[in-house]
């Protein structure tokens with residue numbers, strides 16, 4: 295997610311924060327690069343212009359230039375303006391009455407049907423049971439798709455013959471009758487905006503008076519997504535946008551432009567095809583991610599959701615106190631796998647975002663890591679600092695890896711601990727940009743060097 299832009303921004307900011315004194319020329323240069331990075335990321339050009347103007351003006355203030363860390367001040371200004379650009383947004387879905395009607399609109403293939411199921415799943419986790427309404431009668435496959443997803447969730451999928459507005463009105467009636475909390479309407483899209491589709495969604499809106507209307511947009515279509523969002527908003531008065539396929543969006547243009555162009559914020563993001571790949575949208579976290587500073591808060595929350603809350607608290611405490619050992623690490627590996635792909639998790643760790651391009655952690659690598667840890671003695675796992683050359687050789691042999699693999703893992707582990715120690719001691723508070731930009735506290739990506747194809751052996 296956002297690899298391209300993160301990389302560019304990291305470069306600009308590294309140069310900025312390395313300078314003790316900033317001149318107007320330094321700032322002009324940096325802003326030129328920021329401008330280019332945003333344009334390359336396919337951000338709307340008007341948005342880019344006003345963004346760069348604002349940041350430049352604020353950066354040139356006396357207070358910034360004369361401060362002890364001008365570069366970091368500028369980074370903070372950029373961060374805050376990014377937050378401003380994408381927010382504010384109320385988290386969650388309001389529930390003013392039963393049933394609460396949530397309508398999804400959007401072009402064909404944007405991810406409406408998938409998102410309908412994701413939202414139902416999201417609400418289910420909050421204890422809200424919803425009914426899914428198949429209002430895309432154009433394609434029988436679409437109804438079938440929704441039915442399968444509904445079945446997975448154990449939720450009713452309302453599907454009838456007839457005109458979509460009639461179907462939706464009946465669905466709401468039924469929800470009222472049986473007392474279903476939320477109704478999620480999956481409407482039909484077209485490949486392009488056309489009058490017929492607009493007429494249909496408007497009629498559905500009139501007949502069902504949705505409490506929330508969300509536009510589902512495919513992030514990978516960049517400015518086209520923004521253009522269609524504007525067109526829909528002119529007709530429907532949206533409550534927010536759900537930006538899908540962010541997992542495949544290296545540029546971030548749509549994410550950064552939607553709010554500025556339409557006035558409506560992103561409410562949720564889709565980050566994968568599976569039903570649990572929906573995230574609430576937080577402008578500040580997204581800004582940190584775009585700046586390549588990772589997203590510790592999201593990571594901790596995600597861990598909390600998957601891992602038992604008490605375990606998560608313990609793990610967090612250990613991480614922050616830097617008491618985290620390989621034993622804990624091994625225990626977490628299993629749970630990490632449940633949380634999603636490793637790459638996804640790593641992208642949330644500060645300093646990792648921009649380096650993911652060079653990162654290649656496959657399940658194979660994970661197996662290797664596991665094998666290495668398995669080959670350590672209990673003492674070594676608890677006190678990895680005692681691992682010397684001899685021990686390293688033994689571990690490598692035992693796990694069928696190369697000694698460099700073992701050193702690599704040890705090095706990464708130490709760096710992670712140091713970084714966490716910095717966070718824990720408050721030198722690198724989660725909101726402290728200054729701390730996160732400190733290159734010494736950043737984590738290098740974990741990369742195995744060994745090219746050996748041999749399957750790692752596991753020592754019992």
Ligand SMILES: Nc1nc2c(ncn2[C@@H]2O[C@H](COP(=O)(O)OP(=O)(O)O)[C@@H](O)[C@H]2O)c(=O)[nH]1
Nearest residue numbers: 402403404405406407408538539564565566567
């Ligand atoms: N990678 C990824 N794929 C998605 C996401 N949301 C939807 N898709 C995929 O996009 C395609 C179209 O989705 P669908 O829900 O059928 O779109 P609809 O025509 O708007 O209903 C499907 O192959 C989905 O699996 C997402 O957040 N990430």
Ligand SMILES: [Mg+2]
Nearest residue numbers: 406407430436
């Ligand atoms: Mg569909």
